[in-house]
Amino acid sequence: MFSQPIFLQGLGMGASLIMPIGAQNAHVIRTGVAGRHVVLTVACCVLIDVVLIALGMSGFGALIEHSPALLQAARWGGAAFLLWYGVRCLASSWRGASVPQATTGQAASSAARALGIVLAMSLLNPHVYLDTVVLLGAVGSSLAAGHRASFAAGAMTASLLWFSVLGLGARRCAFVLARPAVWRAVEAFTGTTMLVLAALLLAER
Numbered sequence: 001m002f003s004q005p006i007f008l009q010g011l012g013m014g015a016s017l018i019m020p021i022g023a024q025n026a027h028v029i030r031t032g033v034a035g036r037h038v039v040l041t042v043a044c045c046v047l048i049d050v051v052l053i054a055l056g057m058s059g060f061g062a063l064i065e066h067s068p069a070l071l072q073a074a075r076w077g078g079a080a081f082l083l084w085y086g087v088r089c090l091a092s093s094w095r096g097a098s099v100p101q102a103t104t105g106q107a108a109s110s111a112a113r114a115l116g117i118v119l120a121m122s123l124l125n126p127h128v129y130l131d132t133v134v135l136l137g138a139v140g141s142s143l144a145a146g147h148r149a150s151f152a153a154g155a156m157t158a159s160l161l162w163f164s165v166l167g168l169g170a171r172r173c174a175f176v177l178a179r180p181a182v183w184r185a186v187e188a189f190t191g192t193t194m195l196v197l198a199a200l201l202l203a204e205r
């Protein structure tokens with residue numbers, strides 16, 4: 001049966017995990033600013049979350065939680081990914097490099113390519129698994145069986161809302177975000193946040 005408090009718990013936990021900016025959020029913002037394949041990118045991020053959250057709820061999260069080696073791998077991998085992406089953002093901000101733009105070359109702007117990039121940004125990013133399968137999965141599968149669906153629905157709704165607001169919001173605000181000085185500030189901020197998150201992930205025990 002549907003439980004509203006449990007739905008809200010899932011929504012809150014899902015939101016708190018996705019909202020801190022990381023590689024995936026940064027990619028969604030870039031796509032929005034470039035104004036190319038925004039809906040495709042958002043849909044792909046949401047769909048991946050839905051599948052992985054369902055996987056976590058099915059007991060896979062609890063399984064991983066009891067496997068220290070896998071948990072460590074997700075942690076180190078996640079931190080390495082955030083470090084790499086954070087340093088890239090900071091370097092790009094420092095250089096004052098390119099504001100994301102809809103590239104005119106056919107290959108560069110094809111939907112297939114956009115799909116490939118968002119898949120890589122999501123599926124090669126251990127942080128994604130950590131949030132969805134491990135953390136949401138562990139909390140979700142510790143709930144009474146009758147409450148799990150409400151929790152999962154809440155967490156999935158958080159992904160749907162957040163990625164939509166982020167992608168469409170970035171597209172809407174592209175005229176401001178695409179100013180070189182503003183974009184540099186965005187990159188400096190996202191890069192710094194990612195480094196802090198990486199440090200937190202490593203400090204966790």
Ligand SMILES: NC(=[NH2+])NCCC[C@H](N)C(=O)O
Nearest residue numbers: 018020022023024025128131
């Ligand atoms: N539920 C998720 N998809 N989590 C994955 C990563 C979210 C993270 N805040 C990022 O932007 O990269």
